[in-house]
Amino acid sequence: MVGSPFNGRWACYAHAGGERNATFKLFFCFPPLDGDPTVGCYGEGHMGGSTWRERLGAWKEILRTNKLVEQADSLNAEYVVDFDMEEVEKSLRKEVVEKASDTNGGRALWISKRWWRYRPKLPYTYFLSKLDCSGVAAVVFSEDLKRAYVTMKEGFPLEYIVDIPLDPYLFEIISSSGVEVDLLQKKNIHYLLKPIGSVDERQSMYKEVVLGGDVWDLLDELMSYMKNPMQYYEKEVAFVRGVLLSGPPGTGKTLFARTLAKESGMPFVFASGAEFTDSEKSGAARINEIFSIARRNAPSFVFVDEVDAIAGRHARKDPRRRATFEALLSQLDGEKEKVGVDRFSLRQAVIFICATNRPDELDLEFVRPGRIDRRLYIGLPDAKQRIRIFGVHSAGKKFADDVDFGKLVFRTVGYSGAEIRNLVNEAAIMSKQMKQWDDVKA
Numbered sequence: 001m002v003g004s005p006f007n008g009r010w011a012c013y014a015h016a017g018g019e020r021n022a023t024f025k026l027f028f029c030f031p032p033l034d035g036d037p038t039v040g041c042y043g044e045g046h047m048g049g050s051t052w053r054e055r056l057g058a059w060k061e062i063l064r065t066n067k068l069v070e071q072a073d074s075l076n077a078e079y080v081v082d083f084d085m086e087e088v089e090k091s092l093r094k095e096v097v098e099k100a101s102d103t104n105g106g107r108a109l110w111i112s113k114r115w116w117r118y119r120p121k122l123p124y125t126y127f128l129s130k131l132d133c134s135g136v137a138a139v140v141f142s143e144d145l146k147r148a149y150v151t152m153k154e155g156f157p158l159e160y161i162v163d164i165p166l167d168p169y170l171f172e173i174i175s176s177s178g179v180e181v182d183l184l185q186k187k188n189i190h191y192l193l194k195p196i197g198s199v200d201e202r203q204s205m206y207k208e209v210v211l212g213g214d215v216w217d218l219l220d221e222l223m224s225y226m227k228n229p230m231q232y233y234e235k236e237v238a239f240v241r242g243v244l245l246s247g248p249p250g251t252g253k254t255l256f257a258r259t260l261a262k263e264s265g266m267p268f269v270f271a272s273g274a275e276f277t278d279s280e281k282s283g284a285a286r287i288n289e290i291f292s293i294a295r296r297n298a299p300s301f302v303f304v305d306e307v308d309a310i311a312g313r314h315a316r317k318d319p320r321r322r323a324t325f326e327a328l329l330s331q332l333d334g335e336k337e338k339v340g341v342d343r344f345s346l347r348q349a350v351i352f353i354c355a356t357n358r359p360d361e362l363d364l365e366f367v368r369p370g371r372i373d374r375r376l377y378i379g380l381p382d383a384k385q386r387i388r389i390f391g392v393h394s395a396g397k398k399f400a401d402d403v404d405f406g407k408l409v410f411r412t413v414g415y416s417g418a419e420i421r422n423l424v425n426e427a428a429i430m431s432k433q434m435k436q437w438d439d440v441k442a
C-alpha cells in the first residue's frame with residue numbers, strides 16, 4: 001500500500017500487487033496534523049491467497065480499530081481507497097463466470113437473439129436503484145464487461161442497455177438482489193443489425209416488392225416510430241396501433257409483410273387467420289399468446305394474414321370464433337393485460353398489421369379507429385409498376401431478342417403481381433418444352 005496526496009487529502013492505496021500469497025504492507029498516511037506531513041501509521045502482514053475483498057476487509061478492520069471508519073466511508077472521507085482496477089476486473093469476471101454457469105448460457109443465448117439496437121440506454125445510477133428495489137430480472141454482461149443487457153421484471157421498455165463502470169461493489173449488489181446473471185460471448189451474437197438507412201436505401205432493401213409510394217411512406221413512418229417509441233410515449237402521443245392492408249388477391253400484401261419481417265430487423269410475429277380456426281388449440285388462447293410474445297419483444301410487429309377468417313362479420317355467430325374475435329379486440333385495446341401500470345404504454349410499441357382481400361366483410365367494431373388506425377389499399381399495379389414487376393420476376397432468366405416489357409404492359413392491363421409472375425413462369429416452362437421438342441425433332 002502506498003500513501004499519496006489525493007485532492008489535497010491523503011489517500012490510502014490498497015495496492016493489490018497482483019500476486020497471491022504476497023506479503024503485503026499497509027501504510028496509512030494521516031492527514032497532515034499541525035503541518036507535520038510525516039505522521040503515519042504503518043502496518044505489515046502476510047495474507048495467504050487474499051483477494052482484494054479480503055485485503056479491503058483487513059484494511060477496514062485496521063481503520064476501525066484506529067477509529068477512522070467514518071472518515072473512510074463517509075462522503076467527506078479523509079481517506080480514499082484506490083483499487084487496482086485490473087484485479088477488480090479479473091475478480092468481477094471470475095464471479096460473473098461462476099454465476100453464469102447456473103444458467104448454462106441460456107439467458108445469454110436468449111439475449112443474443114434480441115434486437116438490442118432498439119433498446120434504450122439506462123444510466124448506471126438508475127440501474128443501481130432498480131437493483132435496489134428488486135426491479136431487475138436478469139443481467140447479461142458483454143464479453144468486455146463494459147456493458148450490461150438488463151431485463152426488468154416489468155414495465156416498459158422491458159429491456160435496457162447499461163454502460164457499466166468498473167465498480168468493485170457492483171457484483172455484491174447484483175448477487176444480493178437475486179438477479180440472474182450471464183455472460184454474453186461474441187460468438188453468440190446472431191443479429192448484427194444493418195443500420196436503417198435513407199429512404200432510397202430502404203426501398204432498395206425491398207426491391208423485390210413493387211408497391212405504391214403510400215406504402216413506403218407508411219413504412220417510413222412505422223420504422224421511425226419503432227426506432228424510438230419513447231419519444232411518443234414521453235409526449236403521451238398514441239401512435240398508430242393497427243394497420244389494415246387490403247386489396248385484390250395477388251397484389252403483394254403477404255409478400256410485403258414477409259419482406260418487412262425479413263428486412264426490418266424488428267421482432268415479427270406472423271400468423272394467418274386460418275390458423276385460429278383449427279381445433280388444436282383455442283383461437284383465443286393463441287391470440288393472447290401471440291400478443292404476449294410480441295409485447296415481451298416490443299417494439300415489434302404482429303402480422304395476421306387473411307384476417308377476415310377471424311374478424312369477419314360472420315365470426316360472431318359461431319361461439320368459438322366469437323371467443324377468438326373478442327380476444328383479438330381486447331388485445332388490441334390492451335384491456336386484459338395483467339401487468340399493471342404500464343399496460344397502455346406496453347401496448348403502444350406493438351404494431352398490429354393485418355391483411356385481407358375482403359375488407360368489406362370485416363366487422364365494423366374491429367376496423368374502428370383505435371383498433372385499426374390506418375387502412376391502406378394495395379391495388380392492382382399500374383403500367384410502370386407492371387414493368388418493374390416483370391423485371392423482378394424475370395431477373396436471371398434469358399430472353400428472346402424480341403421480348404419487350406414495354407409492349408407486354410399493354411397486354412397485361414388488370415394483371416396482379418401474382419399473375420405477372422405466373423405469366424413469366426409459364427413462358428419459361430413453354431420455352432423449356434419447345435426446346436425439348438426441337439431436340440426430339442433434331
Ligand SMILES: Nc1ncnc2c1ncn2[C@@H]1O[C@H](COP(=O)(O)OP(=O)(O)OP(=O)(O)O)[C@@H](O)[C@H]1O
Pocket residue numbers: 208209210211247248249250251252253254255256356357381389392416417418419421
Ligand atoms: N407488388 C408485387 N411486386 C412483386 N411481386 C409481386 C407483387 N404482388 C404479387 N407479387 C408476386 O405474387 C406472389 C403472391 O403475392 P401475395 O401472396 O403477396 O398476394 P396477396 O396480396 O397476399 O394475395 P391474397 O390477398 O390472395 O393473399 C408473390 O409471392 C410475388 O411473387
Ligand SMILES: [Mg+2]
Pocket residue numbers: 253254255305306355
Ligand atoms: Mg396473402
